[in-house]
Amino acid sequence: MIALHFGTIPMGSNTLTGPSGRSISRTNTFAQYDVTRGKLELHEIGEELDTQSFDFFFSEEFCDPQSELNKLELAFAMKTPFPLLFATGGFIGKRYVVESLEITVQKTNRAGRIVRVEASISLLEAPVASLLGLFSSITRALAPALSRSATKNPNVRQ
Template identity: 40%
Template sequence: MTVYAYLGDFVLGQDNAMSGPKSDSQKWGNTIHQHKVVRGKPIPQYAGEELDQRSLTFFFDESFCDPQLEYARLNAARSSGSVMAFTSGYGNYDGTHYQISSVSPVIEKTTKRGRIVRLSASIELLEVPGAAISFSSAVSAIATAAAALINPLTKKG
């Protein structure tokens, strides 16, 4: 059975806690500056691409997972700023990585005592270019080395 896609270690589709998305939309854009002129319309100037954005809406249901646990896991990935690869269920990977910029949950059904039975969620993803991933790793290594130099009690990695 094929799943829809993978986002890091989250499986989007039939084989895991997230259902196949109710919706999956993408947004690509360019930065275009408009230079005002004395007379006439502004002159546009292409200034490069913007970061890609992706929006997914899906649901958690007690028939295949613990909705509260899976939501907590998703929210933890958002708050930690994890950078995750996005791969289609067929294994197609174009090198795109994303961070979860927002999570919007909607509790759809609970038991009489308030336990969540079904929860839908929308997540907004923002692209993290490869150069940013490399830069982040380099900055982290430099910060660790600097901390070790400043504090000799710090273990050197």
């Protein structure tokens, strides 16, 4: 399987160290309406968010496992959407958040430093409806920080 990057987190550096497994889940939602006679009628509600799951490992042969594990745990904790990129530079075109994360430490050295860790990650699509929507969500996220800095800076007019 080809190597992927979730943001800056490598899921392998080449085809030998790339993800050992991948699954993609897509779902449509339908409503069923009763009719007087005959079978139920279907009404399309829409498409659910895509989910992608990967099984991969971090090994000291191609990265610092503890550092990459910290990045992965930070991505889980921050709930920030990241792009999913192929190692060849291709872009899947969607951003994802970490929905679930499972980590298994496979090997440590004598000092207790992690040498190899296996992980399973489930990513949930985080769509952006438009660039304007992306800009407004960034602005809303920054608004509290901007208002705090304005109250602390005496040179800023209120």
